[in-house]
Amino acid sequence: MTKTKLLIIDDEVEFASTLSQRLKLRSIDATDVHSGREGLDILEEIKPGIVILDLKMPDISGIDVLTAIKSFDPTIEVIMLTGHGSAGSGIEAMEKGAFDYIMKPVDLKELLDKIKTATDKRNHTQG
């Protein structure tokens, strides 16, 4: 079983790169890109198992990127990053196929749990 690759798509460069760095420190193969378009372009190259996706981005909305990812490969698990205090938008994203959502500012422990669950789910379904 190859190590699951992780892609972070967030227009907030500092946030995305720092998060990616922290995940790498925890032996997770994380890549970060800073727009929806970039994220979709790099899918083919990286073939990530898990995507961490910001809901609000200036070029393409998180929901649209989610839809595109799911149509590219339905097995990719997407964890949405929501800026809203409301769970509404996260829930909406889950209805569209997202695996889970997590609110900014992100608590790393919580995120790691969700990544683990997503990886387990993926391995389970693939296995």
Added chain:
Amino acid sequence: MKNTKFNLLTKILPPPSDNIISGSDLDKGYKHFSKGLRIILMVLVFVPLLIISLLSHNQYASLLQNEEIDQLILNLKQSQSTIEKFIAELQSVIRFVARDDRYTELLDSHELNILFNRLQNEYPEVADIEIIDSHGTQQAYAGPYALENHDYSEQLWYQEVLRQGFYISTIFSGFREIPHFVIAVSKKHPQQQEKWVLRVTVEGKALQNFVDTIGITYADDIFLVDPNYMAQTAPHKYGKPGERCVLYDLPDITSRSIKKSLAGNEMFTAELTNIQIFQKIYNEQPIFQAITKLKNTPWELVLVKEQYMYAESWRSFKIRLTTIFLSCLFISFIVIYRLSSAITNHLRESDLKREQFLIEAEQPNKLASIGRLAAGVAHEINNPLAVINQKAGLAQDFIEITDDFTHKQAMEDALDGIQSSVERCKKITHRLLGFARQAEVRTEEININEVIREVVDFLAKEASYNQIKIDFDLAPDLKKIVSDRGQLQQILINITNNAVDAIGSGGAITLRSRQIEDDTVQIQIRDNGPGMSIEVQKHIFDPFFTTKEVGKGTGLGLSIVYGLIKKLGGTIKVTSEVGKGTTFEIHLPLSQN
């Protein structure tokens, strides 16, 4: 919308809302409206009432007046004909005794005395009889006075009787020294061409007796005057016999209406030539003076009637008219007063309701924009916050995998501090975002106690700055209600905020919740601030009513609260006592259905 056509009307009756510039003008506007309405209605009632009253007053007056004049003319004519008949009778008797050929016979004093006695039997007032020859010299005399051979040739009456054949004098005293008048007839001498004259003297009281026997039921006075207006018989009131009648010296004030009614009076116009009617004032008393000439005499018959104004029927009519007029006025005033108050109140209430609806309709929009703003701010802050959070986390990660170094522990503590501050910021933005959700009007199951705590979280800072203690007295077993969270928050924030403002500094606010019935939850917000007067309490839910300083309050807060609570199917009431504090009590249904 102003209609220039009804400028005057709008001036008297401006739409009350026109005058509302601030809350204090509210009552003034409605008072103005009510006053205008009253004036218009009063004019509408008063003018026709006055016109009708004046018309009936004048109509009845002219009716009475016409009847009065009719009666007066009738009386005058009756009296006239009676007196004329008497005179004519006397005249024909004298004509009869003075047949042409009796001249010689009557010169005999014996014969004359027989005639005199006979006449006196019939007419006791006959004073004497004289026979006068064609030269004006008295030839025979029968009577109590020694009046022999008197020469009348130069006297006017003598010349008159020769010319006309008949003469009646006015009443005079003459040498007989008692009032008397003379009736004389001239006759042709059977042999000669010249005329002889029979002259009879009658005492004045004969005429007086006669006038007295006519009796006057209708008029107030009746008497005769001579061509110089000397009273020939005794008036009851208007002068003395033998003196000039006072009425003739008074100015005629006959009004146009009387002249007009006289001109249309058949009885009057038929006799127009010899009847005159005057209106005069005698001793401040208006009177009618009716005059007619008596045929074949020098006299005028005068009838006097005091005017109707002082008669009983006119007085009672005036009393009745005034009573009816005043009671109509009184009743209509009361009705109008009540009606205009009712209309104004009705208008005020519906205006208030409309105002309320407008505010309520506007409120979701306002909330939505405030919500959007809050969401925007929260989101913008959230992003840098997330970066800080991650950077600090990364630093912590590196420290963890690094060997001990100087100040490692201090560095870790500092980073923990950053993380916990981020955590606090996160809570704040989440709460802001929570408020933003108010914009979306929706009902959900709500724990009232939670909402109360949320609201207090917001105000706690400000309250603590002002040394205001906020206490909770929340029933733990409160049932959840189905309602709109955002609106509930707004209601509680408004009231609690008012309490904080009212206290100023140093005080306590208690929020209390209770399940008072199976389907009703009660929330009490009690403060120990300065309290409100009854007058203020009456108006606190009125839009634009505020006791705060100018610019500090919109006067909308509690009116919005009132509207929201009604919308949520609840009720609100206030109890307050000056110096002790204020309690707002809200009752909310478990569900709005």
